[in-house]
Amino acid sequence: MLDHTGFPLEITGETTPMVSFRKVRKSYGALTVLKNLDLDIAEGEMVSIIGPSGSGKTTVLRMLMTLEQIDDGVIYVDGQPLTHMPKQGRLVRANERHLRNRRADIGMCFQHFNLFPHMTALENCMEGPVQVLGLSKAEARDRSEELLELVGMISKKDQRPSRLSGGQQQRVAIARALAMRPKVMLFDEVTSALDPEVIGEVTNVIRKLVSEHNLTMLMVTHQMGFARDISDRVCFFYGGKIEEQGPPAELFGNPQRERTQQFLSAVREAV
Amino acid sequence: MIIFDFLAQYWPRLLSGTGVTIAQFFLAAVLGIAISLAMGLMKLSQNRILRGAAITYIEIFRGTSLLVQLYWIFFVLPLFGVSIDKFTAGYVAVGMNIGAYGAELVRGGILSVPRGQWEAALAINMSPARRMWRIILPQALVNMLPPWGNLMIELLKGTALVSLISVADLMFQAKQINGSTFLSAQVFGTALVIYYILARFLVTPFMRWLERAMARKLGKV
Ligand SMILES: Nc1ncnc2c1ncn2[C@@H]1O[C@H](COP(=O)(O)OP(=O)(O)O)[C@@H](O)[C@H]1O
Numbered sequence: 468m469l470d471h472t473g474f475p476l477e478i479t480g481e482t483t484p485m486v487s488f489r490k491v492r493k494s495y496g497a498l499t500v501l502k503n504l505d506l507d508i509a510e511g512e513m514v515s516i517i518g519p520s521g522s523g524k525t526t527v528l529r530m531l532m533t534l535e536q537i538d539d540g541v542i543y544v545d546g547q548p549l550t551h552m553p554k555q556g557r558l559v560r561a562n563e564r565h566l567r568n569r570r571a572d573i574g575m576c577f578q579h580f581n582l583f584p585h586m587t588a589l590e591n592c593m594e595g596p597v598q599v600l601g602l603s604k605a606e607a608r609d610r611s612e613e614l615l616e617l618v619g620m621i622s623k624k625d626q627r628p629s630r631l632s633g634g635q636q637q638r639v640a641i642a643r644a645l646a647m648r649p650k651v652m653l654f655d656e657v658t659s660a661l662d663p664e665v666i667g668e669v670t671n672v673i674r675k676l677v678s679e680h681n682l683t684m685l686m687v688t689h690q691m692g693f694a695r696d697i698s699d700r701v702c703f704f705y706g707g708k709i710e711e712q713g714p715p716a717e718l719f720g721n722p723q724r725e726r727t728q729q730f731l732s733a734v735r736e737a738v
Numbered sequence: 739m740i741i742f743d744f745l746a747q748y749w750p751r752l753l754s755g756t757g758v759t760i761a762q763f764f765l766a767a768v769l770g771i772a773i774s775l776a777m778g779l780m781k782l783s784q785n786r787i788l789r790g791a792a793i794t795y796i797e798i799f800r801g802t803s804l805l806v807q808l809y810w811i812f813f814v815l816p817l818f819g820v821s822i823d824k825f826t827a828g829y830v831a832v833g834m835n836i837g838a839y840g841a842e843l844v845r846g847g848i849l850s851v852p853r854g855q856w857e858a859a860l861a862i863n864m865s866p867a868r869r870m871w872r873i874i875l876p877q878a879l880v881n882m883l884p885p886w887g888n889l890m891i892e893l894l895k896g897t898a899l900v901s902l903i904s905v906a907d908l909m910f911q912a913k914q915i916n917g918s919t920f921l922s923a924q925v926f927g928t929a930l931v932i933y934y935i936l937a938r939f940l941v942t943p944f945m946r947w948l949e950r951a952m953a954r955k956l957g958k959v
């Protein structure tokens with residue numbers, strides 16, 4: 468069933484994408500940051516977003532995390548509308564309650580970690596499970612310790628963020644997001660604020676997630692080599708649109724569009 | 739009369755006055771903190787009515803004199819059928835006044851918490867109320883404690899005004915003793931010293947301790 472604007476109330480079928488942006492537009496005042504974005508991400512797929520600064524990469528993730536309202540179009544997660552909700556046979560803008568229900572499927576890691584400074588690494592991870600999911604302290608602790616183990620931070624579980632390096636903080640932030648058991652994980656330049664020698668700590672954790680877990684992931688990154696290694700698909704953003712996308716071997720090996728070629732050669736020269 | 743003889747004779751009344759001053763201070767502080775929190779949050783609310791109410795409250799209580807507010811609560815409200823005993827009227831007036839100043843501190847403290855903290859709390863799907871209570875307020879508190887220290891000293895000094903509606907605080911006892919003995923230097927000198935001791939050796943050290951404890955909790959030291 469379609470609502471009057473032509474958007475389905477839900478997406479059903481065998482190949483329901485885990486995430487679907489349909490004709491999404493986002494503006495800040497007079498500045499249109501994303502124009503008519505269409506992007507489907509399959510369950511378990513790892514999609515990287517690359518592109519020049521200001522091309523709208525972060526905005527894509529923030530809209531999906533519901534940190535930004537969209538101006539047009541609909542975003543679906545797991546077949547259900549996220550930014551909208553069905554009401555009397557048509558889609559209306561989601562209210563806070565609907566957002567809280569749907570947002571549970573999504574987790575996000577930020578460039579600057581944003582750990583809670585008044586809590587230890589373990590408490591950071593337990594906060595969501597206890598306060599939001601209603602787990603008991605013991606259950607939340609078990610779950611959090613398991614994840615801190617996964618990211619290699621179990622030995623620092625009682626430290627506050629101010630005592631941790633950037634790479635360590637980012638690993639805790641990944642554990643904190645995973646503790647909510649999201650279906651979709653978003654990574655916004657999670658290594659950009661790190662010293663070069665600790666970038667590997669964080670990328671290795673993401674590698675492990677890709678190989679051992681069936682998470683759907685959307686990652687904005689400036690590390691072309693990393694994106695090439697682990698992505699199923701790479702999207703090159705330019706001026707608020709997907710200029711070109713495809714499997715990493717093709718996009719990096721044989722880019723079709725001139726802007727992609729220019730961007731990639733500029734990045735290579737910088738290295 | 740030398741000061742020791744004076745103290746030997748009048749210490750029970752001065753002590754009882756000091757007790758009342760401390761009680762007034764404490765009750766006004768509790769009320770003032772509660773009002774600060776409520777008004778500070780309301781001023782940041784999306785809701786126009788709540789915001790308007792907070793702005794009006796803050797304007798009225800910061801824009802007029804505490805003494806006039808005290809008289810209003812004690813002498814004018816009874817004309818509208820609301821009569822409060824003088825002890826309650828005293829700390830309520832002082833607390834409401836301090837609350838207007840504290841509201842601005844609460845608001846500023848909340849705004850000083852980086853946006854990334856809100857966003858991280860939303861990303862783990864916390865409700866707006868939980869985000870505020872569990873993530874933002876604890877951090878805001880640390881940022882606003884130093885100016886709260888000053889406000890608490892102002893509050894202590896402000897309680898002296900309750901003597902004007904005959905609450906038997908330190909100032910009131912001092913004036914009574916002065917009225918019957920005319921030992922102005924001794925009596926007001928002693929009051930001065932007691933107020934100073936309360937501010938300098940009780941309120942300030944407590945606030946410092948609180949600042950350090952909170953900073954430690956945030957891992958800032
Ligand atoms: N809150 C905002 N207000 C106004 N403009 C914004 C805001 N956030 C982002 N922008 C603008 O939107 C554009 C895209 O931003 P962003 O998605 O952060 O780009 P990227 O992550 O690709 O560098 C930029 O031009 C940026 O200046």
Ligand SMILES: [Mg+2]
Nearest residue numbers: 524525526656
């Ligand atoms: Mg960005």
